[in-house]
Amino acid sequence: MRLTRTARALPLAPSVILLLLFLAGPIAYCAYIAFTDLQLTGQAQESFIGLENFRTAFGDEAFLNAVWLTLVFTVVSALIGQNTLGLALAALMRRASKPVRTVVGAVVIAAWVLPEVVAGFLLYAFFRREGTLNALLDWLHLPTQNWLFTLPILAVSFANVWRGTAFSMLVYSAALNEIPKEITEAAEVDGAGGWRRMWHITLPMIRRSIGTNLMLITLQTLSVFGLIWVMTRGGPGGKSQTLPLFMYEEAFQKSMIGYGTAVALLLLVVGSLFSAVYVRLLRTEV
Secondary structure, rough: HHHHHHHHHHHHHHHHHHHHHHHHHHHHHHHHOOOOOOOOOOOOEEEEEEEEEHHHHHHHHHHHHHHHHHHHHHHHHHHHHHHHHHHHHHHHHHHHHHHHHHHHHHHHHHHHHOOOHHHHHHHHHHOOOOOOHHHHHHHHOOOOOOOOHHHHHHHHHHHHHHHHHHHHHHHHHHHHOOOOHHHHHHHHHHOHHHHHHHHHHHHHHHHHHHHHHHHHHHHHHHHEEEHHHHHHHOOOOOOOOOOOHHHHHHHHHOOOOOHHHHHHHHHHHHHHHHHHHHHHHHHHOO
16 A cells, blocks of 8 residues: 555655755745845855844834835735726626727737836836826826826836736636626526626626635735836835835845845745635635
C-alpha cells in the first residue's frame, strides 16, 4: 500500500521540489530578512532585530498613509471600478449586435493586453496638464486642472480601471452565458423588469464568479507598481504612494532592505486577509 502511494507521488516530486526551491524558499528567506536590519550599502553584516521593523512601520506616518492609499486604490479601482464596469459591459454585450460586441470587446481587451508601462504612459498623457482630458474640457469650455497633482490617487485608480476591466468583463461574460435562458425568460413573462431580474436572478446565480473575480482583481490591484510609478512615482508628496511604491522606496532608494521586506510581508498579510474573506464567501451556499 505504501509502495503504491509512493509510486503515485513520484510524478509530483519534480513540481514539489521546484515549488520549494523557487517559491517557498524565497518567501522563507524574505520572512527572515524582515526581522533583520539588512541594508544594501554601508553594512558589513546584518543583525537580527526582532519586531523592530514592524514597530517602526506602524509608527511611520508615511507607512500609514501608504496603507490608506492602498485601500482607497483597491476599493475604487478594483472592487467598484473594474468589478462593476466589467459586469455592466458583460450584461450589455449580451444584448448588443455582433459588430458592436466585436468592436467593444476589441477596445476593452486591447487596454488589458498592453504592457503596464505603456498603459502608464498613455494615461499620463491623458491626465497631464497639457493632456487629452484637459484639451477636451477646454474645448467644452469647462474648467481644467492638473489632475496628476490635485487628484493623483483618483487618476491612477481610473487608469487601473481602464486597463483591468477586460478581465472582469471576460469572467462575467462566461458566467452569464451559463445562466439558462429559460429562467430569465420565465421571469420576464412574469413581469420582472431588468433590474429585478438582475438583482434576484442573475447576481445570485453568478455569485461564485463574483467572488472569484473579486479575489483575483483585488490581489492584482494590491501589487500594482509600474502603472503608478510611470504616472506619478507616488507623488506629489506621497499622495499616490501605495504600499508597493513605499516598499520600493524604502528598500531600494533608501537601501533599507530589512524594513522594505517587512512592509512587503505586511502587504502579503493584507492580501491574505482579503483572500480569506472571499474564500469564506465562496464557501457559502446560494
